[in-house]
Amino acid sequence: MAAPFTLRKIGVPPNSANLTEARRRVFDFFRAACRSLPTVMDIYNLQDVVAPSQLRFAISAQIRNNAHVTDPKALPLISLSLWVLGGDLLRAERRLCLRSIVILTCFNYHLSLKVESFTFWIVWRMKCLLYWVGSFTPLLSAKAVLPCGSFFEGSFLCFWMQSSRALLALFLCAFRMQSILFPDDSLLLLQVIDLLLFKGMEELTDIVDHAKQRHHIIGQYVVGEGLVQNTGSKDQGKSDFLKNFYTSNYV
Amino acid sequence: MGVGILASRAIRPASRLLRSQPSNLLIRTIVSKPELQSPEAAAVSQPEPPKNQILPPRNPVGGARVHFTNPEDAIEVFVDGYAVKVPKGFTVLQACEVAGVDIPRFCYHSRLSIAGNCRMCLVEVEKSPKPVASCAMPALPGMKIKTDTPIAKKAREGVMEFLLMNHPLDCPICDQGGECDLQDQSMAFGSDRGRFTEMKRSVVDKNLGPLVKTVMTRCIQCTRCVRFASEVAGVQDLGMLGRGSGEEIGTYVEKLMTSELSGNVIDICPVGALTSKPFAFKARNWELKGTETIDVSDAVGSNIRVDSRGPEVMRIIPRLNEDINEEWISDKTRFSYDGLKRQRLSDPMIRDSDGRFKAVSWRDALAVVGDIIHQVKSDEIVGIAGQLSDAESMMVLKDFVNRMGSDNVWCEGTAVGVDADLRYSYLMNSSISGLENADLFLLVGTQPRVEAAMVNARICKTVRASNAKVAYIGPLADFNYDCKHLGTGPDTLKEIAEGRHPFCSALKNAKNPAIIVGAGLFNRTDKDAILSAVESIAQANNVVRPDWNGLNYLLLYAAQAAALDLGLIQQSAKALESAKFVYLMGADDVDVDKIPKDAFVVYQGHHGDKAVYRANVILPASAFTEKEGTYENTEGFTQQTVPAVPTVGDARDDWKIVRALSEVSGVNLPYNSIEGVRSRIKSVAPNLVHTDEREPAAFGPSLKPECKETMSTTPFKPVVENFYMTNAITRASKIMAQCSAVLLKK
Numbered sequence: 001m002a003a004p005f006t007l008r009k010i011g012v013p014p015n016s017a018n019l020t021e022a023r024r025r026v027f028d029f030f031r032a033a034c035r036s037l038p039t040v041m042d043i044y045n046l047q048d049v050v051a052p053s054q055l056r057f058a059i060s061a062q063i064r065n066n067a068h069v070t071d072p073k074a075l076p077l078i079s080l081s082l083w084v085l086g087g088d089l090l091r092a093e094r095r096l097c098l099r100s101i102v103i104l105t106c107f108n109y110h111l112s113l114k115v116e117s118f119t120f121w122i123v124w125r126m127k128c129l130l131y132w133v134g135s136f137t138p139l140l141s142a143k144a145v146l147p148c149g150s151f152f153e154g155s156f157l158c159f160w161m162q163s164s165r166a167l168l169a170l171f172l173c174a175f176r177m178q179s180i181l182f183p184d185d186s187l188l189l190l191q192v193i194d195l196l197l198f199k200g201m202e203e204l205t206d207i208v209d210h211a212k213q214r215h216h217i218i219g220q221y222v223v224g225e226g227l228v229q230n231t232g233s234k235d236q237g238k239s240d241f242l243k244n245f246y247t248s249n250y251v
Numbered sequence: 252m253g254v255g256i257l258a259s260r261a262i263r264p265a266s267r268l269l270r271s272q273p274s275n276l277l278i279r280t281i282v283s284k285p286e287l288q289s290p291e292a293a294a295v296s297q298p299e300p301p302k303n304q305i306l307p308p309r310n311p312v313g314g315a316r317v318h319f320t321n322p323e324d325a326i327e328v329f330v331d332g333y334a335v336k337v338p339k340g341f342t343v344l345q346a347c348e349v350a351g352v353d354i355p356r357f358c359y360h361s362r363l364s365i366a367g368n369c370r371m372c373l374v375e376v377e378k379s380p381k382p383v384a385s386c387a388m389p390a391l392p393g394m395k396i397k398t399d400t401p402i403a404k405k406a407r408e409g410v411m412e413f414l415l416m417n418h419p420l421d422c423p424i425c426d427q428g429g430e431c432d433l434q435d436q437s438m439a440f441g442s443d444r445g446r447f448t449e450m451k452r453s454v455v456d457k458n459l460g461p462l463v464k465t466v467m468t469r470c471i472q473c474t475r476c477v478r479f480a481s482e483v484a485g486v487q488d489l490g491m492l493g494r495g496s497g498e499e500i501g502t503y504v505e506k507l508m509t510s511e512l513s514g515n516v517i518d519i520c521p522v523g524a525l526t527s528k529p530f531a532f533k534a535r536n537w538e539l540k541g542t543e544t545i546d547v548s549d550a551v552g553s554n555i556r557v558d559s560r561g562p563e564v565m566r567i568i569p570r571l572n573e574d575i576n577e578e579w580i581s582d583k584t585r586f587s588y589d590g591l592k593r594q595r596l597s598d599p600m601i602r603d604s605d606g607r608f609k610a611v612s613w614r615d616a617l618a619v620v621g622d623i624i625h626q627v628k629s630d631e632i633v634g635i636a637g638q639l640s641d642a643e644s645m646m647v648l649k650d651f652v653n654r655m656g657s658d659n660v661w662c663e664g665t666a667v668g669v670d671a672d673l674r675y676s677y678l679m680n681s682s683i684s685g686l687e688n689a690d691l692f693l694l695v696g697t698q699p700r701v702e703a704a705m706v707n708a709r710i711c712k713t714v715r716a717s718n719a720k721v722a723y724i725g726p727l728a729d730f731n732y733d734c735k736h737l738g739t740g741p742d743t744l745k746e747i748a749e750g751r752h753p754f755c756s757a758l759k760n761a762k763n764p765a766i767i768v769g770a771g772l773f774n775r776t777d778k779d780a781i782l783s784a785v786e787s788i789a790q791a792n793n794v795v796r797p798d799w800n801g802l803n804y805l806l807l808y809a810a811q812a813a814a815l816d817l818g819l820i821q822q823s824a825k826a827l828e829s830a831k832f833v834y835l836m837g838a839d840d841v842d843v844d845k846i847p848k849d850a851f852v853v854y855q856g857h858h859g860d861k862a863v864y865r866a867n868v869i870l871p872a873s874a875f876t877e878k879e880g881t882y883e884n885t886e887g888f889t890q891q892t893v894p895a896v897p898t899v900g901d902a903r904d905d906w907k908i909v910r911a912l913s914e915v916s917g918v919n920l921p922y923n924s925i926e927g928v929r930s931r932i933k934s935v936a937p938n939l940v941h942t943d944e945r946e947p948a949a950f951g952p953s954l955k956p957e958c959k960e961t962m963s964t965t966p967f968k969p970v971v972e973n974f975y976m977t978n979a980i981t982r983a984s985k986i987m988a989q990c991s992a993v994l995l996k997k
Binding site: 238246 | 614873898902903907910914
């Protein structure tokens with residue numbers, strides 16, 4: 001018998017340079033997942049519940065679900081998160097308080113690079129925008145720009161906010177920034193694929209580590225909703241009545 | 252500060268050492284007042300109510316209505332100072348009910364005769380030396396009745412004390428706990444402490460059958476069950492033996508209660524002496540959810556309340572409906588609920604090539620049926636609706652089969668030649684409550700005791716109340732009222748029709764004669780001749796008049812009236828023999844041997860009963876407790892069932908299955924919701940949409956053409972062999988199996 005397959009622990013998330021590399025990574029992931037299936041079935045006692053072919057089908061279905069991510073037109077927004085530290089935005093209504101330090105983080109190395117290089121430009125644009133929005137109080141102290149290199153592979157842009165209106169304006173800016181910073185979307189696409197792959201590897205590692213429970217596995221991958229039906233082709237011509245009829249008596 | 256504490260201060264020595272806060276609270280002197288020592292003294296000291304007081308208006312107890320048969324005969328009585336008008340024969344208790352005062356009672360029941368032996372209903376009447384039993388005392392004009400005086404209250408406390416003396420401390424293990432009259436009335440009217448220190452008596456339990464559990468120690472000898480059995484059920488099974496504290500209710504010999512109304516004594520008994528044996532120790536009444544729905548075990552449509560706990564039906568209780576079932580239900584209705592848990596179909600199944608059924612998904616099952624139905628010629632498609640089908644599913648089935656090009660869709664129980672053109676020919680035209688006005692009954696080929704127990708109860712009530720006469724043509728059967736057996740077959744009918752039988756004179760002299768024809772006669776080949784003979788009898792004896800229509804047809808199944816209204820009739824006798832595709836919607840009484848061997852049979856139903864074994868595809872449907880369906884009873888009264896529990900497994904509602912099947916087969920039915928189905932029904936039979944209303948037949952027998960056939964001489968056969976096993980649910984029920992093994996007369 002061949003040596004049992006051991007899953008390498010994933011420490012560093014992937015960074016694909018182009019689409020082919022991303023595809024290779026996806027297929028590697030699928031291969032790893034299928035090879036770890038016997039271990040999974042052994043750990044969770046799924047021998048009588050499901051066949052390995054069904055689980056393989058489930059995994060491939062999940063991957064196929066995201067097959068549309070190859071289409072550059074369907075892209076999510078940048079994963080920006082705004083952390084508001086040390087201040088209550090509501091209290092910022094009053095003049096006296098607040099300083100809320102808004103940290104614009106980007107979990108995205110490439111973005112962070114771009115953000116770094118465009119820092120001043122960004123700050124200047126934000127200032128204009130915020131000025132235009134009407135928050136006149138001295139807010140943007142551009143001192144707090146800290147391009148922090150590879151901490152979470154992102155960079156921080158700190159803004160010293162003094163009013164919640166400013167924060168709102170910042171949100172608007174962020175959305176505008178996306179289209180400014182990324183005229184071509186392929187880079188972003190790769191990041192999305194990498195992120196999904198990272199999530200998948202994380203999930204696979206959890207499952208192989210016995211960090212999940214059996215009913216999780218059964219509920220998500222054996223009986224799960226998106227697996228048996230709804231591949232789209234069979235349900236095309238059916239009316240709502242028939243779809244509801246197949247689902248349940250009480251829909 | 253009460254009188255007591257002040258008085259105690261005066262009595263105790265005023266010592267500073269003793270007088271400290273805690274001891275003040277510990278010592279409490281009991282002081283009595285003259286008013287508290289006897290009820291008469293209390294009555295003396297009560298202030299007179301001011302005269303000419305304007306009292307707030309009162310509603311009768313329970314929303315009851317008073318019917319004045321003779322408005323000039325109304326009497327005025329005063330209840331607690333409130334003037335109320337009552338008809339002449341009313342008792343004091345009924346007068347108090349009209350006035351909105353609910354007097355406690357144990358032995359009195361509005362539908363039974365008056366016994367007056369519990370003494371709980373004692374009220375004070377002016378100018379009477381002692382309190383009177385209000386249930387027995389007739390109300391006289393100008394009587395002043397007082398129900399809340401100390402004398403009345405003391406009387407109630409005393410009666411309660413006596414009742415509880417010999418009553419065992421069984422509340423924790425008694426099934427009646429939570430709905431017990433004794434519990435409720437002792438809380439409301441009893442005293443708070445007892446003083447009984449002797450030994451309580453106990454009584455040996457009686458065996459009344461597999462339905463009624465008896466713990467006779469709990470009996471308070473109210474004799475409600477005795478009066479019910481002799482008056483309403485018509486059987487003289489129960490009686491009171493012994494005297495004084497040694498009184499025991501029972502059957503004198505070791506006899507079981509075989510009456511079909513025996514389960515009603517469970518509702519009647521105010522304490523836990525007679526309880527439901529299948530329901531014993533199963534649930535408490537406060538954890539049950541009651542759903543008001545309709546029974547479908549026979550064509551009467553008795554109103555019931557289904558008590559369920561979660562997904563399980565725990566018991567079935569009757570609901571009040573004056574027109575149909577009053578307050579009673581038959582044993583089959585009451586106890587067949589455990590059949591809902593056995594032999595249930597829960598997944599669609601297809602028969603494999605090796606003959607075994609395999610569970611499949613709905614998609615596959617409907618795809619298979621949809622494929623096959625297109626390979627068959629249109630007149631080889633047959634649809635049969637079962638006896639428990641609701642109007643919505645029958646409508647959708649008929650629409651579907653018609654759109655596939657076939658006209659062969661009918662309901663079980665309607666043989667060839669039954670036409671549904673004139674509604675009077677299959678309904679109970681005098682209505683069930685109207686049977687009370689009849690003074691002569693002629694039963695033709697029907698045994699109402701087993702076919703429709705509530706109709707039989709109504710006939711029994713009429714016979715008892717107004718001494719009506721009953722004559723019967725059919726096989727030997729037992730009745731619980733005096734009945735003259737005229738003959739066994741169509742010959743007797745012919746004789747009466749021609750006027751040669753001695754019974755004709757009785758018919759002519761009757762003011763309101765009622766003829767009840769059983770629907771079992773519809774299956775005979777000489778049906779037309781028999782029915783025309785019946786109609787000629789009706790004609791000759793003035794049975795059908797504008798003010799009284801006594802020509803009644805008693806249907807057998809809950810689905811029959813609605814099916815005939817919707818037009819599900821069997822056109823050709825050979826339809827089943829030449830069928831290639833048979834759709835059985837809950838139809839178990841179909842003769843499976845008549846279906847050809849190469850026919851493809853689809854069975855849609857909720858129980859794996861007889862017809863399932865012949866089926867090729869099984870589609871699971873919901874039972875009557877799980878769906879909202881419209882049913883029409885034998886008198887034309889439309890009612891709706893309400894879902895009480897969720898459907899079992901992967902089952903769906905009947906009409907939804909047929910509608911989904913039609914879509915998969917490519918037939919577009921113009922509705923996809925229950926409202927759409929109902930509006931379709933409205934265009935076919937609008938009376939089925941008006942729930943809780945009775946639609947009488949529009950035309951009488953005058954429109955029927957003459958019949959030229961001759962009657963055969965075969966005598967009438969009984970239709971219902973076993974009262975306890977008539978439909979799929981009852982056949983799957985363990986309690987019904989026990990009853991039919993033990994209670995049927997051999």
